[in-house]
Amino acid sequence: MDGLKRTWLGVIxxxxxxxxxxxxxxxxxxxxxxxxxxxxxxxxxxxxxxLAEDQTLALNLSAEPPSLDxxxxxxxxxxxxxxxxxxGLVHLDNDGNPLPGAAESWESSDDGLTYTFNLRGTDTxxxxxxxxxxxxxxSWTRILDPATAADYAYMLYQIVGAEDFNGGTGTAxxxxxxxxxxxxxxxxLTSPAPWFVPMMNHQAFxxxxxxxxxxxxxxxxxxxxxxxxxxxxxxxxxxxxxILLTKWADFREAxxxxxxxxxxxxxxxxxxxVAAFENGEIDVQDALPTADMxxxxxxxxxxxxxxxxxYYYGFNTKQPPLDDVKVRKALALAIDRQAxxxxxxxxxxxxxxxxxxxxxxxxxxxxxxxLKPTAQVDEAKALLAxxxxxxxxxxxxxxxxxxTSEGHAAIATxxxxxxxxxxxxxxxxxxxxxxxxxxxxxxxxVMVYRMGWIADFADAYNFLELFRTNSGNNYTRWxxxxxxxxxxxxxxxxxxxxxxxxxxxxxxxxxxxxxxMPIYWYTNPDLVQEWVDxxxxxxLGNQVNLWVIKILKH
Amino acid sequence: xxxxIVRRVLWTIPVVIVVIFLTFLLMKAIPGGPFTSERGVxxxxxxNMNAKYGLDRPxxxxxxxxxxxxxxxxxxxxxxxxxxxxVDVIGDAFPVSIHLGVLAFGLAMLIGIxxxxxxxxxxxxxxxxxxxxxxxxxWALPHFIVGPVLMYVFALKLxxxxxxxxxxxxxxxxxxxxxxxxxxxxxxxxTRGSMLETLQQDYVRTAMAKGLPFRTVVxxxxxxxxxxxxxxxxxxxLGFVITGSFITEYVFAIPxxxxxxxxxxxxxxxxxxxxxxxxxxxxxxxxxxxxxxLYGVLDPRIRYx
Numbered sequence: 095m096d097g098l099k100r101t102w103l104g105v106i107x108x109x110x111x112x113x114x115x116x117x118x119x120x121x122x123x124x125x126x127x128x129x130x131x132x133x134x135x136x137x138x139x140x141x142x143x144x145l146a147e148d149q150t151l152a153l154n155l156s157a158e159p160p161s162l163d164x165x166x167x168x169x170x171x172x173x174x175x176x177x178x179x180x181x182g183l184v185h186l187d188n189d190g191n192p193l194p195g196a197a198e199s200w201e202s203s204d205d206g207l208t209y210t211f212n213l214r215g216t217d218t219x220x221x222x223x224x225x226x227x228x229x230x231x232x233s234w235t236r237i238l239d240p241a242t243a244a245d246y247a248y249m250l251y252q253i254v255g256a257e258d259f260n261g262g263t264g265t266a267x268x269x270x271x272x273x274x275x276x277x278x279x280x281x282x283l284t285s286p287a288p289w290f291v292p293m294m295n296h297q298a299f300x301x302x303x304x305x306x307x308x309x310x311x312x313x314x315x316x317x318x319x320x321x322x323x324x325x326x327x328x329x330x331x332x333x334x335x336x337i338l339l340t341k342w343a344d345f346r347e348a349x350x351x352x353x354x355x356x357x358x359x360x361x362x363x364x365x366x367x368v369a370a371f372e373n374g375e376i377d378v379q380d381a382l383p384t385a386d387m388x389x390x391x392x393x394x395x396x397x398x399x400x401x402x403x404x405y406y407y408g409f410n411t412k413q414p415p416l417d418d419v420k421v422r423k424a425l426a427l428a429i430d431r432q433a434x435x436x437x438x439x440x441x442x443x444x445x446x447x448x449x450x451x452x453x454x455x456x457x458x459x460x461x462x463x464x465l466k467p468t469a470q471v472d473e474a475k476a477l478l479a480x481x482x483x484x485x486x487x488x489x490x491x492x493x494x495x496x497x498t499s500e501g502h503a504a505i506a507t508x509x510x511x512x513x514x515x516x517x518x519x520x521x522x523x524x525x526x527x528x529x530x531x532x533x534x535x536x537x538x539x540v541m542v543y544r545m546g547w548i549a550d551f552a553d554a555y556n557f558l559e560l561f562r563t564n565s566g567n568n569y570t571r572w573x574x575x576x577x578x579x580x581x582x583x584x585x586x587x588x589x590x591x592x593x594x595x596x597x598x599x600x601x602x603x604x605x606x607x608x609x610x611m612p613i614y615w616y617t618n619p620d621l622v623q624e625w626v627d628x629x630x631x632x633x634l635g636n637q638v639n640l641w642v643i644k645i646l647k648h
Numbered sequence: 649x650x651x652x653i654v655r656r657v658l659w660t661i662p663v664v665i666v667v668i669f670l671t672f673l674l675m676k677a678i679p680g681g682p683f684t685s686e687r688g689v690x691x692x693x694x695x696n697m698n699a700k701y702g703l704d705r706p707x708x709x710x711x712x713x714x715x716x717x718x719x720x721x722x723x724x725x726x727x728x729x730x731x732x733x734x735v736d737v738i739g740d741a742f743p744v745s746i747h748l749g750v751l752a753f754g755l756a757m758l759i760g761i762x763x764x765x766x767x768x769x770x771x772x773x774x775x776x777x778x779x780x781x782x783x784x785x786x787w788a789l790p791h792f793i794v795g796p797v798l799m800y801v802f803a804l805k806l807x808x809x810x811x812x813x814x815x816x817x818x819x820x821x822x823x824x825x826x827x828x829x830x831x832x833x834x835x836x837x838x839t840r841g842s843m844l845e846t847l848q849q850d851y852v853r854t855a856m857a858k859g860l861p862f863r864t865v866v867x868x869x870x871x872x873x874x875x876x877x878x879x880x881x882x883x884x885x886l887g888f889v890i891t892g893s894f895i896t897e898y899v900f901a902i903p904x905x906x907x908x909x910x911x912x913x914x915x916x917x918x919x920x921x922x923x924x925x926x927x928x929x930x931x932x933x934x935x936x937x938x939x940x941x942l943y944g945v946l947d948p949r950i951r952y953x
Contacts, residue, residue, distance in 0.1 A: 567686075
């Protein structure tokens with residue numbers, strides 16, 4: 095019980111710690127010269143003379159990757175390692191477009207239901223075995239096998255027979271995955287999925303070396319056992335401490351890869367990591383302490399990358415007075431998103447005017463301006479009066495729930511203030527993360543809750559489907575047949591324009607009925623030493639293609 | 649003595665089983681499970697995951713299976729770190745925590761006990777007040793203040809030491825001081841109090857009256873007897889220190905066990921929570937046993953049949 099008591103004490107201390115650290119270290123260093131930071135484009139070293147002799151990158155991974163098994167990993171930390179030691183069918187460029195990877199080319203059938211991937215036939219695994227279509231089929235069959243109990247099996251549910259097999263009612267033979275010859279992989283989908291090809295860059299779809307997996311079981315991802323097919327070899331893994339990758343000399347494009355060695359550390363505490371960065375111990379840090387943001391933003395090493403995610407407040411639409419759409423709209427209009435970003439979140443997030451964030455294909459042509467960055471207090475008050483609560487009179491108290499965290503608490507307090515301005519009284523309650531999830535998912539007493547979504551794949555569908563009627567991610571108790579229909583129709587839309595039009599319709603329904611109130615779209619602020627050329631954290635999962643990085647002379 | 653040890657070691661078994669049982673109950677009582685996630689995972693996937701870890705079985709079956717496997721040294725597989733068993737996690741992290749714990753504990757004894765002795769001998773002088781000021785401040789300053797301040801001064805400003813991580817002797821210094829300061833303050837206070845009490849004893853006065861050299865009286869009579877309460881506290885304290893200090897390890901990014909006491913509960917990683925409860929309770933029991941044996945060495949009055 096001591097362990098547990100210490101644990102709760104620990105949780106309390108962490109909160110105090112984060113606050114204290116921000117103060118202690120935050121007030122330390124005086125600001126260096128102001129440079130045009132936040133620039134995400136990088137210079138390109140064309141001249142070999144510009145390159146440093148030692149091509150080593152020290153990147154802080156922040157945490158122990160929970161699993162390096164492509165079929166079992168579910169987090170971006172693990173994905174960062176997996177993406178650089180394994181190779182999927184495609185890579186993504188910085189705009190999210192698929193580039194040839196293990197597949198040299200691919201084509202889809204006219205009905206969008208069949209995809210054929212053509213492998214090169216010359217690629218090998220690190221043990222010399224050829225990379226074949228069977229390696230993909232084996233991987234996909236394994237992730238769907240109920241015995242594997244893979245969390246991300248649902249990523250493959252769009253493949254024929256996948257959901258049945260994973261649910262225990264179908265067989266592996268019935269899967270729509272055919273290795274027709276060693277270099278051809280044919281996949282059949284249940285419905286068109288326009289994002290299917292870029293999705294092949296997700297680790298769930300990566301190949302596995304089946305013989306190695308079978309031989310070593312859970313331990314196959316240890317460096318002594320692992321067999322890989324990506325640009326980097328997995329050399330060392332000291333758990334909770336560090337990981338060492340080195341360029342794999344036999345990789346297909348090894349000659350064009352400059353970066354030789356990647357040392358990954360696991361410094362979890364952001365303030366410590368920033369200190370390590372400033373002390374020259376690490377070259378890349380991608381989680382920055384909010385309290386220190388005003389200073390860090392001024393550093394020349396500060397870089398801002400877009401990221402596909404939305405931070406929002408959900409309403410329980412069955413709970414009075416939130417069952418009235420006018421009340422929900424009034425509350426959404428009363429929010430000054432820009433003030434929250436400027437004063438609290440502080441990482442140059444973008445005020446969210448809809449659910450789907452920028453960077454998603456079609457964002458520019460989809461109509462998105464449903465919510466303004468600043469508060470529309472008069473309109474909000476008018477709506478509230480229409481709903482029968484003039485200046486908030488007679489309005490029951492609203493409860494905002496959030497999971498315990500300093501950042502969420504600060505935002506909740508700001509929202510409380512802003513709602514107070516239209517006469518609405520708010521109480522804030524917080525809970526430990528899993529307790530919180532259990533509460534918002536299962537307890538009908540929930541009123542307003544905070545949540546975020548980071549994209550699994552780069553398509554508006556991934557954001558909008560969260561709010562389908564009875565979706566496992568829809569805690570608003572809201573459902574709209576029209577909304578569902580627009581999404582279902584989007585799957586068989588004739589072209590992108592038609593599809594984006596349907597997404598716009600869905601967004602419009604969501605904004606008319608306001609089951610959730612988007613607050614901001616996430617960004618990904620990083621510190622990157624100026625001599626690291628080509629570093630780019632992708633909008634999808636903040637993934638980094640290490641093989642394009644070069645270390646300049648410094 | 650042998651009988652005592654055997655008896656105490658045997659006693660460990662029921663105690664650990666009770667600890668496991670209570671931990672198990674508490675764990676089941678807190679809301680949310682290892683697979684509660686913000687991503688609405690389909691029902692069938694949850695079923696698969698629960699089946700894989702045996703969580704679909706009745707609770708008593710889970711409990712007895714755990715005891716049965718634990719008896720054979722199998723503490724299960726981590727539900728968060730999917731390729732590692734609990735034994736792997738403890739095996740990797742525990743030695744680091746022991747290392748840091750022993751360093752900090754050693755530093756604490758080295759500073760704390762002499763400081764307490766000096767303070768007691770120079771009672772109500774500048775030395776006493778100085779030592780007590782140190783021990784009050786040292787005990788009151790939390791690790792999350794001491795750690796970052798040391799890091800800021802010695803790593804960022806002076807550049808003498810690395811900021812963090814556990815990579816060699818240089819990196820051991822700051823965490824050892826951070827963790828050792830509070831402990832040394834505690835030992836100083838404890839030693840001083842105990843010394844002052846012992847100094848009043850008749851046998852000390854007798855020894856002095858006999859004309860024994862002051863040094864002999866202090867070292868052979870006073871200090872030795874004064875250490876009994878210190879040792880009583882030190883045993884369990886060492887147990888806690890070597891199982892990892894969450895704050896110090898977190899601040900300095902040390903790959904020790906400390907963070908698992910927090911993260912395993914946060915993740916509802918049932919197998920790791922249970923494993924740590926077993927480990928911590930065994931160590932505390934063992935530490936107390938060592939203390940009991942040390943009593944006998946220090947004080948002839950406490951000898952066991």
